[in-house]
Amino acid sequence: MKLFAQTQLLEDVQGKGLCVGCGACVDLCPYFTTYRGKTAMLFPCDRETGRCFAYCPKAEVDYDAVYQFRTGRPFQGTPIGPHIEVFKARAGEKQTECSFQCGGTVTALISCALDNKIINGAVLTGSDERMPKPMLVRTADQAQQCAGSKYSASPTLAVMNKEAKRGVRKMGIVATPCQATAIAQMKMNPTDKEDFEDPVSLVIGLFCTWALDARKLEALLEEKGIQGTIIKADVPPPPAEVFVVETDQGVTEIPLSEVRKIIPEGCSICPDMTSELADISVGQVEGETGYNTLIVRTEKGAELVKMARSQGYLVTENLDGDKVHNLAQASGNKKKRALAQAQEKGLLNTPDDAGRAAMRMSQDALNKIQP
Amino acid sequence: MSQLYEGKKGEKCLFMGNQAIARGALEAGVSVAAGYPGTPSSEIIENLAEVSKETNLYVEWSTNEKIAAEVAAAASFAGLRSMCVMKQNGVNVASDFLLHLVLSGTRGGMVLVPCDDPGALSSINEGEARHFAKLLEIPLLEPGDFQEAKDMMKWAFELSEEIRNLVMFRSVTRLSHASGSVELGEIPQTDPKAQFNYNGFILDPMEGPIVSAPVAYKHGLQQDKLKKAQELFEVSPFNTYVGPENPEILLITSSGATLYSREAIQLCNAKDKVGLLKLGTTFPLPAKLIEKHLKTTDKILVVEEVLPFMEENLKVLAQELAPRVGQKTFFGKRSGNIPITGELNPDLVATALAGILGQTYAPQNPEYTTKATQQAFFNAPTRDLTFCPGCPHRASFWSIHNVLAEDNREGFVCGDIGCYSMAFLPSGFSTLKTLHAMGSGTGVASGFGKLGQFGLNQPVVSVCGDSTFFHSGMPALVNAIHHKSDITMVILDNSGTGMTGFQSHPGLAVDAQGNEAPALDIPTICRAFGATVEICDPFYPFKTQQIFHRLLEMPGVKVLIMRQICALSPEKKRKKAFEMSVDKEICLGENCGCNKLCTRVFRCPGLRWDDETKVATIDEVICAGCGMCAAICPSGAITRKEAA
Amino acid sequence: MGTATLLKDPYNLIITGVGGQGNVLASRVLGNLLADKGFSITIGETFGASQRGGSVMSHMRISAEASWSPQIPQGKADMIVALEPVEALRVLHTYGHPGIKIISNTRSIYPVGVISGDQKYPSMDELKKTIEELSEKTWFIDATSAAMELGHPIFGNIMMVGALAKTGVLPIDRDSFEKVILRTMGKEKTPVNLKAFDMGAEMIN
């Protein structure tokens, strides 16, 4: 992994509009903070290497190295990444009913992990009015407060960094794919920090095609005259082509064409739809509300799912073969699109004399994705 | 201790120029002195205020210079001798009133004392009050040394009463803030009574109402007064000549430049070639006196600081006199011999003089100079201005800077005048993006805040000191509120006029003379105006930033008062609130996670970076013990312990 | 008046330091003391925004008869009293010459540019060497540490006055010093200032 620091991060990520506001660089030191969904640099830092650059999922990500570290093999470019099993799942009877996004699988798994002390706390994303609000929760009750997808990009990792600095260990995190990538890089201790201790012991990844710019989404909702407290936002599967916002005063549909305008640039080069570097990944099930697609990727993930099932937190079923097929197709398409974009912008495997890359991966994997 | 008042006639004292001026006013029997603080003028009012306990004298720090002039004028109208004191650009503030005052005329002697600051040693402009003398058509007196500073002051009052109009007595930094020997005169023990007469005929200057109309008549009258002053100037003892009867060069000078010129003639060994005509009365010029001296030579060197005020007036006069005195060659600013900006010194004058005389002036041995220059370059790091250790402004700008950066909408701060002006420098995190005159920050912000209709959507912030708030910040705030401008005004309330030496202002419970005074409450005023008002202590950055963020999100005019006493205030001086220390084990130093936040970025002079151990340390000689650095250290390495 | 004579007329003294070190007070005390002895004194001061970390410099012209300009011409200082060592070097640059004498405090006050790491402060050895090379005679004393023993670093200024007295370059004696302090600062503050004066004198040998 190529190491740089703040100066290069500002140039490569903020400067090129690629920052998605994931929070990976925030709260590691006094120089990056996040406010109302945006990452801000407070003061210049003249270090030559630093964690801000090393953790950022949009700056010099060495896919082979990270995949090797997390999965034992270099990046293969398969549509949904390395995994053990795929299920259809939903929360079981042990999990209190609340406003889940889909089947409540994520909340159920987190609750199970907390109740069984597999993790000491979980970094989840609630909301503060119309802004995503990441926080560390300690109990299953608190986890329920964070249920439901906030479609804005959230600086969730800022809380991870802050709590890690305060000495919290064995954290669980629910992360989008870019965040899962950042966490994987963090786990590698890329800057060889002497007193490094991995503070995260469970990563539950979400499926994600794109997130929205938090401030722009707030403005769009305002522009659309959407009032009241948001209960739920959703993007129903095609061919709906709408973004549905439900508030305590009613339901509004906004055409996706308008919503796409407020997708951060950074998402367009993101090759991961299913959080391939997580322990477990969770998304929707095509055409079925109340259920989730569940991908188990690591041994740790498999154990948690087993435990959750046996303790009644989770119910799993087989996922239809054509649904798996469609998922792989969608996921593969995202990879293709993103890498083409990145290539066009000179951000993929950039030769040294042409500057720094956003991502690096083997030609083999690339050939598989873009035959 | 006050020699200023108790010093007896004939006694010689080492007085600062401003003390000499104050003593001169006392010897003139001044009754009322009003001013607004401003370097280098402030010690005049301060010294008089101190003396006011011993004699019947009224002294005030007025809310601004215009009001100082008005307060002094009232005393003159009531038959008392009065003066108003300000720094150079203070006259700009007072000028509208003055323009009318000089038409209406005065009664008791009234003297306007501006102290100019050539070289802007403690200003952010190099403006000059001299030009106002011409603009206002009033006599201008300029002392050339400390003795004259006292003596001419007394004479200024007499002149004012002679012509029944305002007289300008102008000093400069190098006189006001320098000290020299002064032989004292008598302070009269009189008991003047104030009475304002207005029942006389409208045009009666001593008994009628005092107005500037009818303008044509009064203006004519005013010019007659000026002519009378000019006649008196012809025989003034403050215009002196030293030198040969027919000098090769006639050096004409005035004010602080007199001292440099005298020394320059010596440095050039040119006593028998150069004549020194020193003018104490520089506007209007004493034409006959000048004519006499112009006749003695063909080469004239005019030595004065900043703009060629005297030079140009002299040239006009010389042209009028040309048929009788012949055509002269002038050297000065327009010829490039004397710099047109910055202050002078003996070396600059000597260089000019030597040039005209065809000599060279080499003050230092070149070998030594080269060595000293090299050493100074490599080993004498520059001392840039910075906020004092423990200054609340550093803390305030820390929060203002960080909130605006976090807010991330390209918000900016319109600056104003006070210690906090330094926030345009790195020590204030380069936070200020505009900086002009007192009160202008909020005025400019009020304008920015109306540009939304043209697409400006950056948050607009202004800062304003507490003294500045009363001086001229209030009308700007009123303007913003009335016009529904979207701005956040941050009032940096450090309980005093910090920059100029902690003078009182209307927000404090004490006045210039040390008497108890009603303190006007800034938050109450702002609320009454209709602003949303919050108060915080900048030494609690987290809370401060929370409040500031919230206000920044709100539309309309919001006022955030950051309140914490100045580190130099008499109340705080030399007392540490906390004993500070840095835990070397915890300090992250240059490592990723801090990278010297406290020294590299926060830059309080109380901190030091130890390059050997690679940790920060506290410089206990300098640290004021405010505790702020402990609040920003990311690792908790800096700790504070309540001081005993 | 008096019998004291000057080594040179005018004798040009520069007291230099950093805002907050009590530079101006030291020059006032010295000025008053020498004026009491009948000398004509002019003091020029640069202290505009001095408290805010800037350099402060007082130029003192001491003469038996004439009054001189408040700014000493280039290369014409006879003695420098520096409350901070880098300031001595800065003054030497403009006002120094091979025959100049210097008393300098050895305690550094870092300029903000040094604190921030943008500039370098020389080592004391380097600084001493440089100053010695540029002058005829130098005395280096740790006035600040001594002043801390007295209870506050501010007494460093009076220690420098005491040290200056001991060098004998100017007619400064303890009694006249005491008289001026008594008159300008009052009874209460006189003993500690006398102590500082003595401690300063002791450091010169």
Ligand SMILES: Cc1cc2nc3c(=O)[nH]c(=O)nc-3n(C[C@H](O)[C@H](O)[C@H](O)COP(=O)(O)OP(=O)(O)OC[C@H]3O[C@@H](n4cnc5c(N)ncnc54)[C@H](O)[C@@H]3O)c2cc1C
């Ligand atoms: C921005 C975004 C885009 C998505 N896009 C897709 C998609 O294209 N296809 C698809 O199949 N699924 C997508 N999902 C996932 C889907 O919406 C559900 O989150 C997922 O199916 C889990 O459902 P659940 O009922 O188990 O969640 P719940 O049990 O309701 O739990 C939701 C969890 O998500 C976390 N969360 C909410 N918002 C965010 C956020 N902005 N960032 C990080 N964590 C957050 C909360 O902390 C909570 O723990 C997306 C989710 C997000 C946040």
Ligand SMILES: Cc1ncc(C[n+]2csc(CCOP(=O)(O)OP(=O)(O)O)c2C)c(N)n1
């Ligand atoms: C018209 C005018 N008058 C006076 C001054 C001199 N002056 C400069 S700063 C200042 C003090 C302002 O005090 P405050 O606003 O309380 O700020 P502080 O210095 O205490 O931070 C003054 C009076 C000036 N610059 N302009």
Ligand code: SF4
């Ligand atoms: S993408 Fe994330 S880690 Fe990278 S700069 Fe933006 S907020 Fe920071």
Ligand code: SF4
């Ligand atoms: S290099 Fe380290 S200290 Fe510097 S900005 Fe990045 S994370 Fe912060």
Ligand code: SF4
């Ligand atoms: S801010 Fe704290 S951790 Fe950083 S250098 Fe200063 S004392 Fe050390």
Ligand code: SF4
């Ligand atoms: S406590 Fe810290 S911030 Fe305050 S004066 Fe001392 S070093 Fe400076």
